[in-house]
Amino acid sequence: LAPVTTHLKKLMKYLWSLGVGWDDPLPQDAMEAWRCYHNELPLIGQVRVRRQVTCTESTYELHGFCDSSEIAYAAAVYILARRPDGTTHCQLLMGKSKVAPEKRLSIPRLELCGALLLARVITYVRTNLTTLQISRITAWSDSTVALAWIKTPTSKLKTFVANRVAQIQHLTSPDTWRHVPTAHNPADCASRGLTPGELVNHNMWWTGPDYLTKPEELWPTSNIIVSDETDK
Template identity: 40%
Template sequence: MVRVNRFVYTSSKNKCEIHEFSDASSRAYGCCIYARVLDNGKYVTSLIISRSSIPRLELCASVLLCQTWTKIKHKLNCLVSKTYFWTDSTVVLHWIKMHPSTLKCFIANRVSTIQTQSQDIIWSHVPGKDNPADIVSRGCAARDLMQTIWFHGPRFLALDALHWPKSERKTDFEPKELELRNTLVLKCSTSYKEKSIVEQIISRLSSFRMIVRVLAYVLRVFNRVPVNRNNTINATRSISVEEFKLAFDHIISYIQSDVFAKELKDLHAGRSLKTELEKLNPFISNEQIGSQNIRLIHVGGRLAMADILLDAKMPLLLPKTHNFTYKYIEDPHLRNLHARAKVLIAILRLTVWIVNARELVRKVVRGCTHCYLYKPVLML
């Protein structure tokens, strides 16, 4: 039979110290709490409470220790002068001193709990052989329990604090041991490049025609086009064909100068291109629209003598990677009764030549909600 003495020698005159221990093994983790009281010139240590649970890590044992102390401390606060938490894990002691944001999620959550629930509490290291919580984590037969340090805690608690175990301050941990969170490095640059007006209009509007019309109004203001005072409000609001073409050419010129900057320099210097664009036989044209001189890249070929429109003979060059190109393809797709990919490519090449157009055109057709729902079939 095991007899357990429940008297812990506490009174309003004798203030006690609380010493709490935690430990873990592959089988379980647990904690135990002791009261240390000076009685008749001798220190007496008594077990107050203990808890155990099934595995995970020394850290979980420390969390269990904090939770157990939180449940009972309101009954002992008036009698306690100091509180000590003990663990035999140097890694846990190191974690408790770190900020949770630097640790991985599982560790960070538990370290945060420990730091919140153990404020003004002294954390110290105890050797494994002097840790009574080791009996909880590893187990002990009832017949051997009286010969252990379970009921009265480690022997050093009967001594003066000068003779207690010295806390080990280990700092040379392996990164895997500490389970640090992966850090994200952000590089700040002072060379901020503000978006041009054309780029802002393209990024903010979703419709090709809306983009061109808005830019046409902007160019009307920038170019200070005189207003005919005899015009009605509706006539002033409308965009002329010349203004629409000027705005469209401005957009194409901006995109080409951004995406094909190197090709523009080579063509202007008369050098041959070393990219896939060389087989398209591109050339630069300077178009005069009103007072505006716009430099554009056209695609050459064998259609110069063909009896077709000039834009179809020498279509403008467009990259498939720019956001505007996708919106431009959507417009003829909708205006031509949701044309399928092959028909849409033929329509597009009447005005522009999109590099590797087939892939992007198919993406536009697949992204069309109407085409997805009704799955139209080409009637022959």
């Protein structure tokens, strides 16, 4: 439900910035936002999540996606099962979002925060899937700048970026990171937020982008250029 909770986190951050106390009346715009959200909450009851993630004689891959906006940064991890008959099944395992820090950061740095969140979520999921043999892990981001940082030696990066890249490189191999167009990035749902009504039938959030179930030669490709000028 990360895309829905992002809306609440955004509202809480807005109220915090106004200095609204726990017993103060809410501003009119905040009240209207809450009413719209509250009216759609019952729709969450329509969400049905398949709990079984295993298929007989299948091989398994983890695919993680990250994204960031000025509101929040987010990560989503999917399990892709490949069956012997060539068919596939993909579904969401875990999603998480965090509100962007109060101190204003550039979008590339927020995207890097999202990448670190994804690295941590992937590690958590992999650690807890002890009964499954994961044949492959791929991490996807739509930020070419963040991807270039992840593939750069930390000695060439400034402190803020270097610290986060070091953690990402410790948790994941830089070779696992690939570029995905924003239109095919399900983590965008959680970084920008969805209403309960939008979430219920949002196929990309629940089952990942369509290309994952197609042959790999049809997956997005992009050359990430690493240079000494990447840390701006």
